[in-house]
Amino acid sequence: EPEVTQTPSHQVTQMGQEVILRCVPISNHLYFYWYRQILGQKVEFLVSFYNNEISEKSEIFDDQFSVERPDGSNFTLKIRSTKLEDSAMYFCASSAVSTEAFFGQGTRLTVV
Amino acid sequence: AQSVTQLGSHVSVSEGALVLLRCNYSSSVPPYLFWYVQYPNQGLQLLLKYTSAATLVKGINGFEAEFKKSETSFHLTKPSAHMSDAAEYFCAVSGSFQKLVFGTGTRLLVSP
Numbered sequence: 001e002p003e004v005t006q007t008p009s010h011q012v013t014q015m016g017q018e019v020i021l022r023c024v025p026i027s028n029h030l031y032f033y034w035y036r037q038i039l040g041q042k043v044e045f046l047v048s049f050y051n052n053e054i055s056e057k058s059e060i061f062d063d064q065f066s067v068e069r070p071d072g073s074n075f076t077l078k079i080r081s082t083k084l085e086d087s088a089m090y091f092c093a094s095s096a097v098s099t100e101a102f103f104g105q106g107t108r109l110t111v112v
Numbered sequence: 113a114q115s116v117t118q119l120g121s122h123v124s125v126s127e128g129a130l131v132l133l134r135c136n137y138s139s140s141v142p143p144y145l146f147w148y149v150q151y152p153n154q155g156l157q158l159l160l161k162y163t164s165a166a167t168l169v170k171g172i173n174g175f176e177a178e179f180k181k182s183e184t185s186f187h188l189t190k191p192s193a194h195m196s197d198a199a200e201y202f203c204a205v206s207g208s209f210q211k212l213v214f215g216t217g218t219r220l221l222v223s224p
Contacts, residue, residue, distance in 0.1 A: 004155075031210055043156070043202060043214040056211055091155060100146060101212060103156040 002026040004104035006092050012110045013082050021077045021107045023092030032075045033093040033101060034067065036060070043091065049075065082111045114139045114205045118215035126223050131175075131190040133218045135203030138184065145186040146204040146212065147177055156202065162186060173197070198222045 005024040013019045025032050034046040047057040049067055064080045075094075079086055089108050093101040119134040137143055145162040160171025167179040177188045186203060200219050204212040 033210075035212075035214075042216045043204075043212075045211050045213065048210050093156075095210070098208075100158055100161050101210075102158070103148075105155040 002102075004092055004094055004102050006090075006104035006107050008107060009105065010108045010110070012112060015084060015111055016081050019079050019082055019109065021079075021090050021092075021109070023075045023077075023094075023104055024073050025075055025092065025094030026096075026102055027073070029094035029096050029102075031055075031095045031097075031101075032067075032069070033095075034077045035091045035093065035103075036088040037091065037106075038085075038088045046077075079109075082109075084111050087111045114141075114143065114207060114213045116203050116205050116213060116215035118201075118203050118218050120218055121216065122219045122221060124221040124223065125193045127195055128192050131188070131193045131197065131220065133188040133201050133203075133220065135177075135186045135188065135215060136184050137186060137203070137205045139205055139207065141207045144206045144208070145177075145179060146206070147171065147175070147186075147188050148202045148204060148214075150200045150202065150217075152199075159188070159201075193220075193222045195222050195224065 007022045032049040035043050037043045047061045048055045066078045068076050089106045091106045092104045095101045115138045117136045147159040148156040160169045162169050162179045170176045175190045200217045202217045203215040206212050
């Protein structure tokens with residue numbers, strides 16, 4: 001069964017450092033998303049991406065965040081200068097047209 | 113704007129008992145509604161979805177949910193709980209299939 005793959009599963013980074021979270025969406029999907037879940041809180045939408053551009057973003061997705069689809073398979077989330085409050089589980093998801101989103105296993109980001 | 117309210121951050125049942133997890137939604141457009149399950153240290157797995165077809169939706173693992181427009185509810189039920197059902201359950205709403213808005217989650221505890 002096709003699945004969304006995220007790497008790494010856990011990343012520890014120092015405050016102020018740049019971090020890139022990687023995702024391989026399901027191959028025939030066209031919509032890509034990032035969500036995050038701060039420990040003990042609900043899952044929050046960050047950004048959606050379609051046709052090589054951001055289609056929607058939340059208030060959380062400020063200038064320190066960026067997304068990219070550098071090739072035909074990867075979808076990345078970059079955080080330029082990490083803060084302690086960026087510590088969370090980050091989920092990548094993808095969907096085809098008019099289908100539900102399929103989520104990856106998540107990357108746990110710990111900022112120290 | 114869309115939102116979801118999940119009543120009860122924790123629900124405890126005995127093995128074999130009825131499971132009822134409550135979800136109420138608010139949506140300015142006809143909603144798509146979803147239930148996702150998250151097992152410890154894992155990603156989000158789709159249990160079932162409502163997409164304006166049948167109001168009673170059957171999902172995986174014996175779960176089902178009924179869309180009640182008059183009550184703006186989409187409660188999740190299972191006739192007989194198993195130990196393996198212990199997990200966190202998230203209700204989500206969307207105006208399309210993009211940008212899910214999640215509830216705060218309900219942790220289901222199943223005792224022998």
